[in-house]
Amino acid sequence: MKVLVINAGSSSLKYQLIDMEDESVKAKGLCERIGMEGSKLTHKVPGKADYVEKREMPTHKTAMQMVLEALVDPEHGVLKNINDISAVGHRVLHGGSTYTESILVDDNVKKVIRECFDLGPLHNPANLMGIEACEANMPGTPGVAVFDTAFGMGMEPYAYLYAIPMEYYDKYKIRRYGFHGTSHMFVSGETIKFGKLPAGHQKVIVAHLGNGASVSASIGGKCVDTSMGLTPLEGLVMGTRSGDIDPAVVQFIANHENKTVDEVLNILNKKSGVEALSGISSDFRDLSKAEAEGNKRAALALASFKHRVLKYIGAYIAEMNGCDAITFTAGIGENDAALRESICANLSYAGIVIDPEKNKIRGKNVEISAPESKIRVFVIPTNEELAIARETVRVAGLK
Numbered sequence: 001m002k003v004l005v006i007n008a009g010s011s012s013l014k015y016q017l018i019d020m021e022d023e024s025v026k027a028k029g030l031c032e033r034i035g036m037e038g039s040k041l042t043h044k045v046p047g048k049a050d051y052v053e054k055r056e057m058p059t060h061k062t063a064m065q066m067v068l069e070a071l072v073d074p075e076h077g078v079l080k081n082i083n084d085i086s087a088v089g090h091r092v093l094h095g096g097s098t099y100t101e102s103i104l105v106d107d108n109v110k111k112v113i114r115e116c117f118d119l120g121p122l123h124n125p126a127n128l129m130g131i132e133a134c135e136a137n138m139p140g141t142p143g144v145a146v147f148d149t150a151f152g153m154g155m156e157p158y159a160y161l162y163a164i165p166m167e168y169y170d171k172y173k174i175r176r177y178g179f180h181g182t183s184h185m186f187v188s189g190e191t192i193k194f195g196k197l198p199a200g201h202q203k204v205i206v207a208h209l210g211n212g213a214s215v216s217a218s219i220g221g222k223c224v225d226t227s228m229g230l231t232p233l234e235g236l237v238m239g240t241r242s243g244d245i246d247p248a249v250v251q252f253i254a255n256h257e258n259k260t261v262d263e264v265l266n267i268l269n270k271k272s273g274v275e276a277l278s279g280i281s282s283d284f285r286d287l288s289k290a291e292a293e294g295n296k297r298a299a300l301a302l303a304s305f306k307h308r309v310l311k312y313i314g315a316y317i318a319e320m321n322g323c324d325a326i327t328f329t330a331g332i333g334e335n336d337a338a339l340r341e342s343i344c345a346n347l348s349y350a351g352i353v354i355d356p357e358k359n360k361i362r363g364k365n366v367e368i369s370a371p372e373s374k375i376r377v378f379v380i381p382t383n384e385e386l387a388i389a390r391e392t393v394r395v396a397g398l399k
């Protein structure tokens with residue numbers, strides 16, 4: 001059984017065709033510059049040279065048509081017929097407070113995705129275009145919406161409500177949602193499976209450390225807290241996002257620099273984080289290199305990033321009254337062994353002991369803690385596409 005996973009952006013469409021028999025990727029690719037000049041499709045099949053097609057893609061519907069053509073093409077295709085695709089899984093950013101789980105797409109689901117345009121203005125309209133493009137090209141093939149916010153819906157009101165007048169929640173559903181939910185769900189689930197964590201000992205903290213970064217706490221796979229909020233701006237110091245900040249900073253900058261609130265928010269989202277602190281880059285490889293060469297601001301940015309990660313991990317250990325496993329994932333979490341070691345060194349109070357040799361292993365699930373460690377520590381590569389494909393099979397009732 002094959003599942004097509006779609007991640008539609010405003011001018012892009014990423015896809016992966018996954019064979020659910022062995023969860024292998026049969027083909028994947030990207031349509032770029034949809035609706036602009038110079039649009040192109042890059043289609044990759046394992047073991048073959050990349051196929052690139054430059055053709056106009058005025059809409060997501062045309063882009064989707066090209067993807068399907070590529071998938072059944074006699075030369076670079078991997079399917080005989082598009083009917084061999086059993087279902088399509090769609091990454092959707094925001095399900096508002098309506099959807100706590102993935103759901104089979106119908107008119108009502110599309111209506112809710114539309115109602116959430118306000119909450120996810122950059123992603124939800126594009127995600128809906130992706131859904132409609134598939135419906136137009138593959139009528140009859142079930143689609144499943146997998147929401148990035150669904151995992152965070154596990155939080156209790158005391159964790160998700162902001163302490164602001166309740167009317168704003170009642171009117172606009174302003175609350176903490178949390179993002180990277182599909183990754184946190186996948187990685188916390190894999191931690192339980194891979195680590196064989198017994199029932200009753202499944203308090204897991206996941207540190208998803210990428211360009212966008214967040215930490216989650218879950219018990220038995222159910223989220224109890226997560227660091228992102230109404231938007232992905234809250235929480236950790238990120239590549240270009242400030243993370244937690246006193247909202248009065250917004251007022252101060254707006255007044256003193258004669259900027260609108262939107263302009264200041266743009267600065268907090270796109271011109272802050274480790275990039276602003278370092279003055280060099282948002283990329284951790286650049287920062288580590290600069291720090292090694294003695295650059296003080298790169299060192300400051302990295303220290304600040306680590307400080308905030310530790311604050312959240314410490315808070316979540318306290319919130320859950322203990323923790324059974326901490327798992328690192330995403331670009332930085334999976335690759336930056338020095339950072340992991342340094343974070344864990346600061347958790348020795350909680351009895352964490354890292355095995356430096358295991359901490360060097362890359363590219364696969366690995367337990368990096370020593371046998372005597374009181375909290376087990378893992379590195380588990382995230383795989384949001386596979387998580388979406390698994391959800392699609394489950395929700396579409398294909399198994």
Ligand code: ADP
Pocket residue numbers: 209210211212213239282283284285286330331332335336
């Ligand atoms: P996103 O999906 O949010 O764009 P990723 O999960 O791809 O982010 O992570 C990107 C980050 O991972 C970048 O800051 C990059 O520097 C970092 N990264 C990738 N490889 C390494 C590495 N070997 N060492 C340190 N950081 C790395």
